[in-house]
Amino acid sequence: MRIICFLKAILDPEAPPGAIRFAGKVESGEVATVLGPFEGNALELSVQIAQASAGGFVAVAMGDAAQDIALRKALALGAERAVRVDAPAGFQDPLAVARRLKAAAEEAGGADVYVFGRQAGDWDMGVTAGLFAGLMDLPFAPLVQHAEVVGANLRLRREIAGGYEESLRVAPLVVSVTNGPLTLMRLPKVKDVMLANRKPIDVLQAAAEPSLEIAEIAQAQVTRQGRMITGDAAQQAAGLAAELRRFLVAGGGN
Amino acid sequence: MRIAVLAHLQDVGEAPVREAMGLMAQLGGEAQTLLLAPAAQPAVAAMGEVRLGVHAALADPDPEMAYAAALRLLGDQAPGLLLMPEGPLFEMIGARLAGHFGMSAVRDVDAVELAGEAVVLRKGAYGGKAYVRVRATGGVVAALRAGAFPAAEPPAGSAAEVQLGELPEGGQERKTVRDTAGDDLGRAKVIVSGGRGLGSAEGYESLRPFARMLGASLGASRAAVDEGWASPAQQVGITGRKVAPELYLAIGISGASQHLSGMSGSRLVIAVNRDEHAPIFEAADIGVVADWYQLWPHLQKALEG
Ligand SMILES: Cc1cc2nc3c(=O)[nH]c(=O)nc-3n(C[C@H](O)[C@H](O)[C@H](O)COP(=O)(O)OP(=O)(O)OC[C@H]3O[C@@H](n4cnc5c(N)ncnc54)[C@H](O)[C@@H]3O)c2cc1C
Ligand SMILES: Nc1ncnc2c1ncn2[C@@H]1O[C@H](COP(=O)(O)O)[C@@H](O)[C@H]1O
Numbered sequence: 001m002r003i004i005c006f007l008k009a010i011l012d013p014e015a016p017p018g019a020i021r022f023a024g025k026v027e028s029g030e031v032a033t034v035l036g037p038f039e040g041n042a043l044e045l046s047v048q049i050a051q052a053s054a055g056g057f058v059a060v061a062m063g064d065a066a067q068d069i070a071l072r073k074a075l076a077l078g079a080e081r082a083v084r085v086d087a088p089a090g091f092q093d094p095l096a097v098a099r100r101l102k103a104a105a106e107e108a109g110g111a112d113v114y115v116f117g118r119q120a121g122d123w124d125m126g127v128t129a130g131l132f133a134g135l136m137d138l139p140f141a142p143l144v145q146h147a148e149v150v151g152a153n154l155r156l157r158r159e160i161a162g163g164y165e166e167s168l169r170v171a172p173l174v175v176s177v178t179n180g181p182l183t184l185m186r187l188p189k190v191k192d193v194m195l196a197n198r199k200p201i202d203v204l205q206a207a208a209e210p211s212l213e214i215a216e217i218a219q220a221q222v223t224r225q226g227r228m229i230t231g232d233a234a235q236q237a238a239g240l241a242a243e244l245r246r247f248l249v250a251g252g253g254n
Numbered sequence: 255m256r257i258a259v260l261a262h263l264q265d266v267g268e269a270p271v272r273e274a275m276g277l278m279a280q281l282g283g284e285a286q287t288l289l290l291a292p293a294a295q296p297a298v299a300a301m302g303e304v305r306l307g308v309h310a311a312l313a314d315p316d317p318e319m320a321y322a323a324a325l326r327l328l329g330d331q332a333p334g335l336l337l338m339p340e341g342p343l344f345e346m347i348g349a350r351l352a353g354h355f356g357m358s359a360v361r362d363v364d365a366v367e368l369a370g371e372a373v374v375l376r377k378g379a380y381g382g383k384a385y386v387r388v389r390a391t392g393g394v395v396a397a398l399r400a401g402a403f404p405a406a407e408p409p410a411g412s413a414a415e416v417q418l419g420e421l422p423e424g425g426q427e428r429k430t431v432r433d434t435a436g437d438d439l440g441r442a443k444v445i446v447s448g449g450r451g452l453g454s455a456e457g458y459e460s461l462r463p464f465a466r467m468l469g470a471s472l473g474a475s476r477a478a479v480d481e482g483w484a485s486p487a488q489q490v491g492i493t494g495r496k497v498a499p500e501l502y503l504a505i506g507i508s509g510a511s512q513h514l515s516g517m518s519g520s521r522l523v524i525a526v527n528r529d530e531h532a533p534i535f536e537a538a539d540i541g542v543v544a545d546w547y548q549l550w551p552h553l554q555k556a557l558e559g
Pocket of ligand 1: 013014036037038119120121122448449450451452474475476477478489490491492493494495505506507508509510511512513516526527528529532544545546547
């Protein structure tokens with residue numbers, strides 16, 4: 001099967017509170033740009049489907065050169081080709097993103113399976129895969145946890161409310177990948193990382209008019225004024241047990 | 255501007271649909287409620303004047319079926335603003351409908367204003383560390399955060415059934431499997447959640463007797479789900495469950511913003527983490543800097559005694 005895997009690198013989502021400042025714009029300070037966690041899941045699923053079907057995958061990222069770290073990860077894990085759709089960093093209308101990713105997919109000759117992450121982890125959109133499926137007029141299977149290649153088709157396990165669904169789906173189709181033990185990203189070999197660093201990244205120009213713009217960015221406040229239970233383990237346990245008892249006596253509990 | 259609400263009553267329940275209808279009424283203009291349902295249930299009758307698409311398969315909809323059903327309900331002219339409750343139907347078809355109609359899509363919306371032909375939507379970003387207002391000019395599908403809008407009293411009127419006809423087969427050999435773990439997280443008054451800091455599946459299991467003592471349900475961080483210690487249905491966070499118990503205990507969880515946004519509605523938060531600088535302590539009412547495995551034996555004794 002031919003696969004196109006769409007990846008985005010983002011500011012480290014685990015950066016501690018305050019490390020990224022939001023006041024009219026995003027001030028990233030010292031925070032590193034990394035592959036988002038669901039991109040890792042998407043990449044792993046792409047590798048699995050490519051291997052199981054004796055096919056291959058192309059990795060596509062849209063953005064500035066900071067996106068190359070995502071593409072190099074994909075190359076190290078066996079991507080045949082890496083394409084960056086050139087665009088400035090910063091907020092992008094997901095519809096305009098999906099339109100440019102569609103142009104890139106067409107340039108790459110199309111695919112049987114278009115693989116997206118569930119959510120990139122910057123603007124918390126979680127909509128790009130669906131938008132892309134709508135633009136391409138292709139079936140869409142969201143929140144895939146596992147894929148098994150069955151001939152020219154895929155048996156997919158998808159997360160649904162309160163459980164999961166399994167079904168055989170016919171390619172071509174668009175999937176978004178969610179997290180779980182079956183899509184944990186494998187680690188590339190050191191040799192492959194070094195080789196990937198020397199491989200070319202094709203840069204593609206594609207334009208799309210945005211219909212969504214940022215009007216305001218502001219910091220959200222989540223902090224609570226906590227207090228600490230101190231002492232040695234036994235003292236801490238006694239203090240915590242007292243709090244829990246107070247809570248239960250006051251009528252808390254299921 | 256033409257505004258419509260699109261929802262599947264069964265997958266989100268009545269309240270989020272009424273909230274979407276409330277927002278639509280408040281925004282004014284030409285409004286329409288579109289509902290999908292497996293049958294003309296009594297709950298539908300309570301929603302006032304709606305266009306109702308009925309098909310037995312919508313009891314457990316496949317994404318392809320739900321998509322085809324929604325397209326038939328919407329017709330070929332999309333509204334300028336399509337409101338959907340955040341939930342399974344939006345996940346399956348919300349953004350795809352937007353792409354089909356050339357509209358943009360935004361999720362986790364908690365405020366909406368009309369500004370002439372534009373729509374201004376407020377949503378969370380960076381896992382809840384920030385919020386943004388985005389201005390949409392070319393039509394937008396918005397997924398509304400549950401509880402963010404006052405619910406509407408339904409207007410008088412009754413449902414007009416729309417014939418959906420045959421819906422396409424989606425996946426073949428389709429089966430859905432229920433996962434009872436995490437079932438009760440939504441209504442739990444006490445939740446004990448474990449994270450990567452528990453170190454192993456056995457470590458995560460050590461939360462079970464603790465949870466039993468408190469009558470608590472078990473939740474997990476994404477890392478604990480990735481490790482396979484807990485089921486995806488137990489994941490608390492921005493891409494997991496949003497929970498609001500009276501007491502939330504976070505054990506061995508660092509407190510990444512994406513986890514916090516799933517639990518920030520908890521009344522009392524207690525965190526146990528061996529790193530005094532862990533961000534979870536900034537989101538907790540009571541903090542214990544301790545190694546869970548040194549704390550637990552003492553805690554067990556103290557609670558039993
Ligand atoms: C778009 C997006 C969506 C996401 N959605 C979610 C989501 O829904 N839910 C979610 O949880 N995460 C989500 N994440 C991931 C999130 O960023 C974190 O990676 C994740 O929450 C970390 O899980 P953790 O706290 O268990 O693990 P870690 O961050 O590894 O933390 C483990 C903690 O355990 C402590 N510890 C270690 N040993 C012990 C011990 N013996 N006793 C006590 N403490 C100990 C450590 O000090 C550390 O603080 C999302 C990320 C992105 C980008
Ligand atoms: N700029 C981009 N370049 C490549 N892929 C992207 C880009 N933005 C989003 N995606 C893909 O769409 C998924 C969801 O992103 P989002 O809708 O922004 O949360 C990501 O996990 C990626 O797979």
